Amino acid sequence: MLLVVGRIGRAHGVRGEATIEVRTDSPEERFAIGSVLKTDPEDKGPLKIIGAKVHSGTLLLSFEGYNDRSAVERLRNVLLLAEITPADSNVTEDDFHISQILGCKVIDRSGKEWGEVKEVLQLPSQDTLVITYQGGDFLIPFVKHFTPDIDIASKIITADNLEELL
Secondary structure, eight states: OEEEEEEEEEEETTTTEEEEEEOOSOHHHHTOTTOEEEEESGGGOOEEEEEEEEETTEEEEEETTBOSHHHHHTTTTOEEEEEOOGGGGOOSTTOOOHHHHTTOEEEETTSOEEEEEEEEEEOSSOEEEEEEETTEEEEEEOSTTTOOEEETTTTEEEEOOGGGGO
16 A cells, blocks of 8 residues: 655755655654655656655655755655555554554444544544544544454444543
8 A cells, every 4th residue: 555654845955855744653664765755746756765864853855866955845745655554564453554444433332333434633642533423523532541442354443431522
């Protein structure tokens, strides 16, 4: 599955480095020197990473063939894509890729169906599931207290304590 792992920002300095908005949990793996990433728009890539460093908390990448500020500036806002197998990225049983959660049914312990996950919001405090419930969006914090059991194979999330959210 081809997924967005970053977005190229503005040029940094004069040597062809670009700031990167990281959109992956594994930046050291995805942005390793020598990695080749596809792009959106497609005609801007593929891009081979020839340099990577963190400067003041911002990831800076250099790409083969883009050796100066002007060249890198033409890549601004280009999305970086990587081929990812979601199941392979699950390090522990509590790790899930968003694509694995979308479409899961949310059912409480009594068997009542609350809805289907249509979106996952990645908020600063925790991820939050968005389901359609009674004609509107219902938000469920994606934490053990509210979602203690997740069965990815069956596409079912067993929820608990949802009355607290109403």
